[in-house]
Amino acid sequence: MRLRFTKMHGAGNDFVVIDATQQPFSLSPEQMRRLGDRRFGVGCDQILVIEPATSADADFRYRIFNNTGDEVEHCGNGARCFVRFVVDAGLTAKRDIQVDTMNRRLRLTLQDDGRVTVNMGAPVFEHAALPFDAEGLTPAPVNGFPLWPVEGVSLAVVSMGNPHAVLRVTDVETAPIETLGPLIERHARFPRRVNVGFMQVIARDRIALRVYERDAGETLACGTGACAAVVAGIRAGWLDAAVEVQTRGGLLKIEWAGGDAPVLMTGPAVKVFDGEITL
Numbered sequence: 001m002r003l004r005f006t007k008m009h010g011a012g013n014d015f016v017v018i019d020a021t022q023q024p025f026s027l028s029p030e031q032m033r034r035l036g037d038r039r040f041g042v043g044c045d046q047i048l049v050i051e052p053a054t055s056a057d058a059d060f061r062y063r064i065f066n067n068t069g070d071e072v073e074h075c076g077n078g079a080r081c082f083v084r085f086v087v088d089a090g091l092t093a094k095r096d097i098q099v100d101t102m103n104r105r106l107r108l109t110l111q112d113d114g115r116v117t118v119n120m121g122a123p124v125f126e127h128a129a130l131p132f133d134a135e136g137l138t139p140a141p142v143n144g145f146p147l148w149p150v151e152g153v154s155l156a157v158v159s160m161g162n163p164h165a166v167l168r169v170t171d172v173e174t175a176p177i178e179t180l181g182p183l184i185e186r187h188a189r190f191p192r193r194v195n196v197g198f199m200q201v202i203a204r205d206r207i208a209l210r211v212y213e214r215d216a217g218e219t220l221a222c223g224t225g226a227c228a229a230v231v232a233g234i235r236a237g238w239l240d241a242a243v244e245v246q247t248r249g250g251l252l253k254i255e256w257a258g259g260d261a262p263v264l265m266t267g268p269a270v271k272v273f274d275g276e277i278t279l
């Protein structure tokens with residue numbers, strides 16, 4: 001089958017975007033893996049699929065697959081690229097767009113400077129939402145916020161629609177991402193696995209972050225990971241309500257007023273090229 005696609009990235013987190021409003025989309029997990037393979041296919045961290053809305057008050061439906069072919073709940077950097085794509089492709093004349101994902105309604109705004117702000121919804125701390133199995137563990141609360149001892153480190157657990165574990169490190173450049181990342185990602189306490197964020201607090205309004213993503217491994221940026229890290233940092237009393245997140249691929253701005261307030265994420269969305277592939 002021949003498939004038209006657009007290669008995009010958000011702060012270096014890269015995507016193959018498929019417009020399923022204009023062409024049929026039905027790829028097997030094997031075809032997805034080939035598409036996502038950097039040597040045998042196009043290569044990307046995630047595949048984003050844009051579909052017509054299925055509810056009356058949404059503009060589109062947006063589906064996300066890791067480059068392993070597994071469908072996942074959420075992708076923050078991808079959400080920004082989704083907006084850039086639908087506006088540039090003329091699929092909508094709106095600048096404020098509502099989209100349904102697997103488990104959330106997102107509200108997104110294309111700014112005049114080309115960046116996109118995404119209302120990511122509120123963070124969820126209930127363990128069932130990740131899920132996280134805390135049976136038999138005693139948390140070490142920091143300012144009342146529980147940090148959980150797993151594999152010798154202290155983890156904050158946060159769902160942004162998808163699961164995140166966040167740990168504070170003194171230096172992201174020397175943090176053991178390659179060893180600890182996969183160990184926590186596949187730890188039995190996270191039955192559906194987890195994205196693992198390594199956060200260095202630089203100031204109350206600035207962190208450096210590296211994320212070992214579920215399935216994709218370390219990416220140059222993770223939007224939901226940035227939200228989870230900032231939320232954890234705010235709850236632990238380390239950060240203010242607006243924080244710049246330095247990732248290896250670029251800068252993201254995250255804002256959260258606490259409680260049930262939604263997390264707002266602002267950052268870049270860039271088209272790289274259009275292409276066609278036979279799968």
Ligand SMILES: N[C@@H](CCC[C@H](N)C(=O)O)C(=O)O
Nearest residue numbers: 075076077162214222223224
């Ligand atoms: N890169 C993403 C997150 C993609 C999904 C993640 N790997 C998962 O499995 O939950 C982002 O920008 O949020």
